[in-house]
Amino acid sequence: MAESGFHREGEDLYAEGVPLQEIADRFGTPCYVYSRGAIQARWERYRQALGSQGTLCYAVKANSNLAVLGILAQVGASFDIVSAGELARVLRAGGDAGRVTFSGVGKGTQEIRRALLAGIRCFNVESGQELERIDRIAGEVGVKATVAIRINPDVEAGTHPHITTGVEASKFGVPLEEAESLITGAEKYRNVRVQGLAFHIGSQLTSVAPVAEAASRVAALYGRLRAAGVPLDHVDAGGGLGIRYADETPPTPKEHVEAVATAFAGMEPRLFLEPGRAIVGEAGVLLTRIEYLKSHGTRRFAVVDAGMNDHLRPALYDAWHEIEAVGTTRRSADAVDIVGPVCESADSLGKDRYLEVTPGSVLAIYAAGAYGFVMASHYNSRPRPAEIIVDGQHAHLVRRRETVDDLLRGESLLPRG
Numbered sequence: 001m002a003e004s005g006f007h008r009e010g011e012d013l014y015a016e017g018v019p020l021q022e023i024a025d026r027f028g029t030p031c032y033v034y035s036r037g038a039i040q041a042r043w044e045r046y047r048q049a050l051g052s053q054g055t056l057c058y059a060v061k062a063n064s065n066l067a068v069l070g071i072l073a074q075v076g077a078s079f080d081i082v083s084a085g086e087l088a089r090v091l092r093a094g095g096d097a098g099r100v101t102f103s104g105v106g107k108g109t110q111e112i113r114r115a116l117l118a119g120i121r122c123f124n125v126e127s128g129q130e131l132e133r134i135d136r137i138a139g140e141v142g143v144k145a146t147v148a149i150r151i152n153p154d155v156e157a158g159t160h161p162h163i164t165t166g167v168e169a170s171k172f173g174v175p176l177e178e179a180e181s182l183i184t185g186a187e188k189y190r191n192v193r194v195q196g197l198a199f200h201i202g203s204q205l206t207s208v209a210p211v212a213e214a215a216s217r218v219a220a221l222y223g224r225l226r227a228a229g230v231p232l233d234h235v236d237a238g239g240g241l242g243i244r245y246a247d248e249t250p251p252t253p254k255e256h257v258e259a260v261a262t263a264f265a266g267m268e269p270r271l272f273l274e275p276g277r278a279i280v281g282e283a284g285v286l287l288t289r290i291e292y293l294k295s296h297g298t299r300r301f302a303v304v305d306a307g308m309n310d311h312l313r314p315a316l317y318d319a320w321h322e323i324e325a326v327g328t329t330r331r332s333a334d335a336v337d338i339v340g341p342v343c344e345s346a347d348s349l350g351k352d353r354y355l356e357v358t359p360g361s362v363l364a365i366y367a368a369g370a371y372g373f374v375m376a377s378h379y380n381s382r383p384r385p386a387e388i389i390v391d392g393q394h395a396h397l398v399r400r401r402e403t404v405d406d407l408l409r410g411e412s413l414l415p416r417g
C-alpha cells in the first residue's frame, strides 16, 4: 500500500511519517486519515496522462473536506460539483469559480442562480426542462450560461448497479436520440450557449472498454452536430476510474484518457475528465478501535467503534475494504466479522477476516478516502468522526470530531401546550 501514502515500519502502520497508532491515541477513533502526498501524487499522475488535451476536474463528491479541496486548489485543479453546497466548499477552499463544472440531475433554481452569479465555467445539463430553467435564470441574472448536454449513451458499465449511470433505466442524461433535437433546437434559448457534450457511465470501473464504447457513441453525435454547424468544442467524459479495494487491477489514468481520446480522433475536442475516487480513494483510511469480542457458536465478532453511519459502503454496496490492525500483521486462524455499534444487521465493515483482534487495538480500513466521510450520517445519533491529513511528519486535524451538541443544533421542542 506504499503508493497510497501508507506503509509499515516493522509491524507498525504509518501514514507518511506518522504512526497510525499515535494518530488514534491523539485524536481518538473513529477517524479518517488522509495522506497529502498520496493525493497530490495521484492528481499529478492523472494530470500528466491528460496532458494538454484537456482539463482535469476533481469530483468534489468523493471527498469534500475543505483541506482536501485546498490541496487540489493549490495544484491548480478544476472541480466538478453537484450542489451549491459543493460550490461553497470549492470557493472557501480557494478554488476558482471559473474552473467549476456543475453536474447533477436535479439542480435547484437557487443553486443555478448562485452558480451563475459566481461565474462557473459550465453546466452539464440533463434534461430539456433543465436547459429551459437555466436559460430563464441566466436571463434574469443578465449572463449567458455555457452548457454541455449530458448524454445517456445506454452502455452497461460492468460495475455495481447502484453506481451504474449510463443505461436506459438510470435517471441520468438525455438519450442519444433526443439529444440531437434538443441541441439543434437550443438556438431558441437566448441565454445559453451549448458548447459541449458530457457523459459519465458509472463508477469503480475496472475496464475502460465500456468507456470506449460510450465515447464512440457520443463521438458520432459530436461529429454530426459539428457537421450541422453546432459550435461544439469540448467533451466531458466524467469520472469513474476504479481503484484497488481487494485484488482488482483497474486501468491506469493513461488508459482512461486514451479510451476517450481515440473515439474523438480527428475531431480533437477539449477533453474534460472528472475523477474522484481515483484521486482520493486509496489515499485514506478509517481508523477504528475494537470495543468487544463476542462469538455465537462458530461465528466470531469484533465490535468496533465505527459503524455504517461512519462508513456506509459495505452496508450499501456490499463493498469489500481491506482491514488490518495498525500494530501487527499477524493473522488469526479463525475468521472474524468486524461489526459496528449501529442497531442494524447490515452494520458490518468486513465479514470473514483473518485478523488478530484484541480489545482496545486499532484497525485500519483501507481505501476509505473516497465516499467515506462524505456519506457519513448521524444515524443512531452518532456524531461524525474526525478527519486528519498527514503531511510528512505532521498530522493536522482538518475536521474536529462532532459533539452531541453539534447533533442537537437546529432542533427545537414544540411550544408548551
Ligand code: LLP
Residues within 6 Å of the ligand: 059, 062, 080, 103, 104, 163, 200, 202, 203, 204, 238, 239, 240, 241, 274, 275, 276, 277, 278, 313, 317, 370, 371
Ligand atoms: N462525474 C459524475 C457526473 C459523477 O456522477 C461521478 C460519480 C463522478 C464524476 C466521479 O466518479 P468517480 O471518479 O469517483 O468514480 N458512492 C459511490 C460512488 C458514487 C459515484 C457517483 N458519481 C461509492 O461509494 O462507490
